[in-house]
Amino acid sequence: MGPVLAGVLQLLALTGALALVHVPVGTYMAKVYSSRKHLRVEKWIYKAIGADPDSEMTWPAYLRGVLAFSAVGVLFLYLLQRLQGVIPGSLHFSSVNPAQSFNTAVSFVTNTNWQSYYGEQTMGHVVQTAGLAVQNFLSAAVGIAVAVALVRGFARSRTGELGNFWADLVRGTLRVLVPMAAVAAVILVACGVIQNFSGIHEVGQFMGGSQQWNGGAVASQEAIKELGTNGGGYFNANSAHPFENPTPFTDLFEIFLILVIPFSLPRTFGVLVGSARQGYAILATMVTIWLGFTALMMWAEFAHHGPALQAAGGAMEGKEVRFGVGGSSIFAVATTLTSTGAVDSFHSSFTGLGGGITMLSMMLGEIAPGGTGSGLYGILIMAVIAVFIAGLMVGRTPEYLGKKIGGREMKLAACYILVTPALVLVFTAASMALPTPPHSMLNSGAHGFSEVLYAFTSAANNNGSAFAGLNANTDWFNTMTGLAMLLGRFLPMVFVLALAGSLAGQQPVPVTAGTLRTEKPLFTGLLVGAILIVTGLTYFPALALGPLAEGLAS
Numbered sequence: 001m002g003p004v005l006a007g008v009l010q011l012l013a014l015t016g017a018l019a020l021v022h023v024p025v026g027t028y029m030a031k032v033y034s035s036r037k038h039l040r041v042e043k044w045i046y047k048a049i050g051a052d053p054d055s056e057m058t059w060p061a062y063l064r065g066v067l068a069f070s071a072v073g074v075l076f077l078y079l080l081q082r083l084q085g086v087i088p089g090s091l092h093f094s095s096v097n098p099a100q101s102f103n104t105a106v107s108f109v110t111n112t113n114w115q116s117y118y119g120e121q122t123m124g125h126v127v128q129t130a131g132l133a134v135q136n137f138l139s140a141a142v143g144i145a146v147a148v149a150l151v152r153g154f155a156r157s158r159t160g161e162l163g164n165f166w167a168d169l170v171r172g173t174l175r176v177l178v179p180m181a182a183v184a185a186v187i188l189v190a191c192g193v194i195q196n197f198s199g200i201h202e203v204g205q206f207m208g209g210s211q212q213w214n215g216g217a218v219a220s221q222e223a224i225k226e227l228g229t230n231g232g233g234y235f236n237a238n239s240a241h242p243f244e245n246p247t248p249f250t251d252l253f254e255i256f257l258i259l260v261i262p263f264s265l266p267r268t269f270g271v272l273v274g275s276a277r278q279g280y281a282i283l284a285t286m287v288t289i290w291l292g293f294t295a296l297m298m299w300a301e302f303a304h305h306g307p308a309l310q311a312a313g314g315a316m317e318g319k320e321v322r323f324g325v326g327g328s329s330i331f332a333v334a335t336t337l338t339s340t341g342a343v344d345s346f347h348s349s350f351t352g353l354g355g356g357i358t359m360l361s362m363m364l365g366e367i368a369p370g371g372t373g374s375g376l377y378g379i380l381i382m383a384v385i386a387v388f389i390a391g392l393m394v395g396r397t398p399e400y401l402g403k404k405i406g407g408r409e410m411k412l413a414a415c416y417i418l419v420t421p422a423l424v425l426v427f428t429a430a431s432m433a434l435p436t437p438p439h440s441m442l443n444s445g446a447h448g449f450s451e452v453l454y455a456f457t458s459a460a461n462n463n464g465s466a467f468a469g470l471n472a473n474t475d476w477f478n479t480m481t482g483l484a485m486l487l488g489r490f491l492p493m494v495f496v497l498a499l500a501g502s503l504a505g506q507q508p509v510p511v512t513a514g515t516l517r518t519e520k521p522l523f524t525g526l527l528v529g530a531i532l533i534v535t536g537l538t539y540f541p542a543l544a545l546g547p548l549a550e551g552l553a554s
Helices: 003-034 040-049 059-082 098-109 125-155 165-190 218-227 248-272 276-302 307-312 324-337 352-363 374-394 407-433 445-460 475-504 521-545 547-553
Strands: 200-206 209-214
Touching: 003 165, 003 248, 003 276, 003 324, 040 165, 059 098, 059 125, 059 165, 059 475, 098 125, 098 475, 125 165, 125 218, 125 248, 125 374, 125 475, 165 218, 165 248, 218 248, 248 276, 248 324, 248 374, 276 324, 276 352, 276 374, 276 521, 324 352, 352 445, 352 521, 352 547, 374 407, 374 475, 374 521, 407 445, 407 475, 407 521, 445 475, 445 521, 445 547, 521 547
Parallel strands: none
Antiparallel strands: 200 209
16 A cells, blocks of 8 residues: 555544534534533632632623632642642652743643643653643643633623533543543553652663653543644653554544533534534635645655655655654644644655645644544634625624624634734844844754744744754743733623624524525635635734745745
8 A cells, every 4th residue: 555545544534523523522612612501629719719600791891710720720830830849659750840830831731732841851640630730621621611611602682691610620531531532542551651659760771862752641640632623742752752652553642632521512512502503614614724734744854856755755854764654744733733732753854845835734723623622612703703804795784593794703813813923023023133043943044944933923823832053941931931922811701702792792693585594505615715814814914934935945
């Protein structure tokens, strides 16, 4: 079997598996977030934190809950890293320095999981399991909660209430993420991923010296790392490490975990707004972009030139032989079109155009299918933009799901789509203009610029993957990427929740002959076009200086 055919078959198998679980998983999540019953363990948690799960919140109250909870998470994780040197069970690792502690705390709380450190040489068992793994659950649950709040804004009318943040957070964690991650972890252990709390071992003799490896609760963290579209690896090599991703099957299974919740949330959306066809229209948009970008990536990496690449069956530099070009391409697109950031290959070693596709995937806003929750609310914002464009074309007040899209709604949507590109471009420009930051670049020219552009694109979009050619463990990059992650996570949430409150307070508009049918293929095409055009107009100059220049020159 040739490598191209193998890659296509993997993509077909993955698509089939996602199609099988779309309806049951999406419907189950809709039931979770619409249920009025509370589990006994949930009642204990509500009592412990002093929350009333049955009280409804307006959008400012919901936002305050999101920000307060996340702030406590950043502080806790920061202190845990700073105290690592005196905590038992930390493999005798020293405390993490302040700049890196801040960067890592922000990274995991914002669902970015950007890592400017070597995991197996920096973080002990306590920080990995009690700190990083816990935030993998909680940050993902926060993202889903905000998405559900926006959906309620579309579904409700003449009210300013969007649900209860604490109830949404607890339910998302205990009823969705924990059981799914537990099943995934068992499957990963059965397939060879390690799960232990062993210490550091010396392994063999290599060129006159020995190599050291430490164990860890890898399978359990790997499961929620992918399922919650987090991405932070237990080891520096991330999902290219055989302890995290030992076989081609685990590679495909981990891609499935990355995509399963984001691709199921459109079904949740359709059920909650009372129209499954609206959910299918959003799903069709996501699938169209995902398959298109995956095909482009495979073409870029298989379209090899020269005898060495032809003999290897593709651009194999930086890729694991056990995954090949096909598996690496599918993983790279899945991880950058979502907010995952996990990698099974080094994106810096991709072809110039292949590296550009990974960047463009993030620049879309990671909405196809996007992160857990963030992908759904991101594409719904773009749907608002699309119906506004359609309204301008026909001279009619735009409407979406029975809600008028007026001046206030458009201002909030415009702020949402502008804030992340502004962070990416401003921080990249500052890093290239100042004298010290460019010293962190491994390469010069277009590829070196791509390394910096990729770093801030990944940080501001809460992705977390890296081009692997940039030394980001400096005070400048730790601080600036930390700020990009914070602002890139919570500023958009402000606009999302404000939009949800505005929509929930409206009276539904009756459907007429002039209403745009947003469940039809025509709207799906309009939405795909709006996403690509907005992204292209925003980022094309920066892409032209980096990956496009490199790709055309190669």
